[in-house]
Amino acid sequence: MADSSDRQQAHPHIALLPSSGMGHLVPFVRLAATLAAHDCRVTFITTHPTVSLAESSLVARLLSAFPHAVTPKGFHILPLDPSTANSKDPFFLQFEAIRRSAHLLSHLLNSSSHSGHPPLSALVTDVTLASAVIPVTHDLHIPNYVLFTSSAKMLSLLAYFPALVGVTHSDEINIPGIPPLHKTWLPPPLLDQTNLFTTQFTENGEALVRSDGILINTFKSLEPETVAALNEGKVINGLPPVIPVGPLVPCECETERGGSSLMEWLDGQEKGSVVYVSFGSRTAMSREQIREVGEGLVRSGCGFVWVVKDKKVDREEEGVEEVVGRGLMERIVKDRKGVVVNRWVDQEAILSLEAVGGFVSHCGWNSVMEAAWHGVRLLAWPQGGDQRINAEVVERSGLGVWVRRWQWGGGGVNVKAEEIDERVREMMGNERLRVTAAQVRDEARKAAELGGASQLIAGLVGEVAAHY
Structure with a gap:
């Protein structure tokens, strides 16, 4: 009979912690479905309250579609006084409320290891919460992987941003290993050093090197030079492995009736x-x-x-x-x-x-x-x-x-x-554009086949189980 360690490595238990907004939630739902397909036990942490009705509805459909493989865990965040944060954006304020409630995760993560389920093998954290959550998982000795929900080029900016000085005084942002970015391409709040988003962005960029790996919803053929620059240490030294797991394939549970x-x-x-x-x-x-x-x-x-x-x-x-x-x-x-x-x-x-x-x-x-x-x-x-x-x-x-x-x-x-x-x-x-878009589609489909995203996720599952 296999001991508990063998069972855990055969079926890792991975918790997912999304933040707020459909742009962040949808990749987590697709990742949950993919992990469940690879025989993982998934704990899906849902923050209460949510900002939008669409978020609540999508989470409900995920849980209904995977009643045995995905277990919900409610995370009731502390109320935030908006006057203590320099932003009026409801989603940035929600990020901050979750971040300030991160210390409450210790009990929640410990309680996720309940009868009949193995202890947590890892937590996958939304990038907007990285700097607040990684110290919690380190104290609990739980590996922490960050899910980055944008492009590899945007990840390069996040990773290098803490090293940038005088962003507003130059028309070009020069990041090692990738072509220059024009200042006007940056998220506008980053041009204000006092903005809440800038504070979060800087702290999360600094925290990346303390994660165990960075999952990114892209594929190599879409951004080959940028993915290579990140993994070869050209952008910053000490960055953990950047693992392209995209395209995260849409899940049937995303379809809403009507x-x-x-x-x-x-x-x-x-x-x-x-x-x-x-x-x-x-x-x-x-x-x-x-x-x-x-x-x-x-x-x-x-x-x-x-x-x-x-x-x-x-x-x-x-x-x-x-x-x-x-x-x-x-x-x-x-x-x-x-x-x-x-x-x-x-x-x-x-x-x-x-x-x-x-x-x-x-x-x-x-x-x-x-x-x-x-x-x-x-x-x-x-x-x-x-x-x-x-x-x-x-x-x-x-x-x-x-x-x-x-x-x-x-x-x-x-x-x-x-x-x-x-x-x-x-x-x-534009016929040329139609043809090139079809070529991108073919590359995306290849990336999602065996040898692409599926293999990468399967490798991640094995790595997480062995790590724990």
Whole structure:
């Protein structure tokens, strides 16, 4: 009979700790499903309260889909007085609330080793929580792997950022081992040393060297030079192994019931004729700019599915007609060329359909990876966060094009309907771009086959079991 150590190594027990926002939660859900497929026992730590309804719904669907392999563990965080943190962003404030509650994890992690389950083999921590959580796991002698939820290029900035001095005084950011980044590509809060996000970013960058490894949702052929620079110590010395585990394959549990009329409409469209337009789960545009987008889509003559959002948090959304404008909605309905929604949609399912031939995107990393997985060409329209750096990855890889002068924010209109119309038609008619996007898709599929992400995750599972 095998002893408890043998059983543990055969079936490692890995806890996952996401932070806040769908951009961070979706990769953790996909990682949980992948680990469960490799016979891991997974404890999924859920923070309470959450910021958005979409987060709560997705976690519930994950737990329902894997009732035996994935065990929930509630993490009730302490309330945060916003006046003690220099930010008004609800997600940055949630990051900080979780970070300040990190000391409560000791009891929770210990209690995760209960009757019938082996002790924890490792914790996978969201990168936004790294500096607060790694000391806790070190004290408990639990290996801690960081999951980085953006591009390898963005990881290079995070790792090197603590060494940068005078960022705001130079137009170029020079990071060893990779081409220079333009200052305007950086997340805007990083230009303010007193901003809460900058504090978190710096502390988490410093903490990376104390982790046991960094998992990243990318694949080598998408960012070969950057992944190599990170692992060869060119960016910084002492960085633990950077393990590309992407693309993290979408999980069936992500599909939310409802919305069948949208999918039926898409099924009735010609192959490659529809452009999907979405700027992410937490990116809000001014209503004036929203209406320019709508006018541009109508003028383009393309079929479209357009997800509109003028509030950061989905609990606050108003009716579509009020956001888009009654006159424009009446034209869209009359022409039957487009569908407009202002709720969470199954983006991955939409991108998987043959009718969808292009994607106008803010270039959140989950969106980029889903476009790569399905070979859907991108028209990049980034705003802040990691989006401009990701847009540069998209352009360099041949997955899409980036109109660098396009901006938004600050209210009003930054891009007129005429140019949106023109650029959408250019993207949808660009045969070279369609071919290169298909090539990226083929590389993504290879990375997810045996010898790609699956093998890397299987190796990680073995390493974690042996480490413990």
